[in-house]
Amino acid sequence: MESKICLIRHGITEGNKNRLYYGHADIPLAAEGIDELKRLAESGLYPDGVNAEFYTTGLRRTEQTLELIYGRQKHESLEKLKELNFGSFEMKSHAELKDLEEYRIWKSDKLGNLPPPNGESLQAFYKRVIRGFDDLKERNALKAFSMRHKDDEALSIAVCHGGTISAILESIYPKVKDNFxxxxxxxxxxxxxxxxxxKVADTEKF
Incomplete structure (x- = not known):
């Protein structure tokens, strides 16, 4: 059975603009992000959401992004698809953290085994996200099965985060070097x- 999963990164926030570490911090979209999403939606960039199943991570920036693109839609939250939890480094910049010993130790960890204080390690983040993606795939497969006698193709739309999407794609294409x-x-x-x-047969960037 064929179906589609659409992964959308939320719009621009002040955290993006100011290059802050933020993952679990529940910040809204910036005005610039709202305007850009409206423009992208009007351009026809996104797949038609008719009969789609919608998901967010429950954070405001993903909730706002979904509504700006598709209007108010019934949806579920998949919390395992949240961005990395940066713990005590949340909402801080490199300039603010660079003199802290615990920050330097964390940045020097090339394997991603060390968590920031009160946060999660990159390896723990990967494992959590893949569990969330497995859940999303299962939901999509069940939707596809329920629609097997219809002409429409099952579509699951998940609004999540840049790091989350990268972790998912990295798991799909593990042989691509330096691909995070x-x-x-x-x-x-x-x-x-x-x-x-x-199973993922192909991908298309938009």
Whole structure:
């Protein structure tokens, strides 16, 4: 059975503009992000949401992004798809943190095993996100099965975060070298995953 999953990164926030570490901090979209999402929606960038199933991570910036693109839609929250929890480093910049010993130690960890104070490690983040993606794939497969006798194709639309999307794409294409930052889409953009029998057969960036 064929279906699609659409992963959309939320719009621009003050955290993006000021290059802050923020993941679980529940901040809203910046005015610039709202305007940009309206423009992108009007351009026809996004897939038609008729009969789609919608998901966010429950954070305000994902809730706002979903509503700006598709209007008020019934949806569920998939909290496992939240961005990395930066703990005590949340809402702080490199300039604010660079003289802290615990920050320097964390930044020097190339394997991603060390968490920031009161946060989670990159490896723990990867594992959490993949569990969340497995849940999303299962929901999409069930939707596809329920629609197997219809002409419409099952579509799941998840508004989440840049790091989350990158972790998912990295898991799909593990042989691509140095690909974590490669896969992060611009705010308001993302990927369509073409599914066959519950597995990703192809991807398309938008």
């Amino acid at each position: 930052y490669k896969w992060i889409p611009d705010p308001g953009h993302g990927y369509i995953l073409f599914m066959e029998d519950g």
